[in-house]
Amino acid sequence: MRTKTEKAINLFESGCxxxxxxxxxxxxxxxxxxxxxxxxxxxxxxxxxxNFYQQIGIDTDSMISKSVEIITEKYLSNEKVQCKIGRKACYIITN
Known part of the structure; x- marks a missing residue:
């Protein structure tokens, strides 16, 4: 049985x-x-x-990029991950 952490990491690595x-x-x-x-x-x-977060002054693109960095640091520290922010999604590219 896969753990919640394993599911989340697999989704992250596959770009979801x-x-x-x-x-x-x-x-x-x-x-x-x-x-x-x-x-x-x-x-x-x-x-x-x-839109809600942008209306209260939060840079959502920055938060998405930071979240990618946080997950990479905690769970994928041996891999480099680059975040390219599209209109509604962030695509993960592992090198």
Whole structure:
């Protein structure tokens, strides 16, 4: 049986950032309060609430990029991941 962490990492590595973040944002252990907030905002932005966060002055593209960095640092520290932000998605390119 695969763990929730394994599912999230596999989704992340396959480029399904929206789905991966919806799992990672539920994690309470291993992330600081600020990291959890970043993951939550990035997840909600990709789920369609981007305009809300932009209206209150939050740079959603920056939050999405930071969330990719956080996940990479915590779970894929041996790989380099580059985030290219499209209109509604972030594409993960592993080198």
């Amino acid at each position: 950032l929206k789905e991966a973040l919806s799992i990672f944002r539920t994690f309470r252990i291993g992330f600081t309060k600020e990291e959890r907030r970043t993951l939550q905002i990035a997840s909600e932005s990709l789920a369609g609430n981007e």
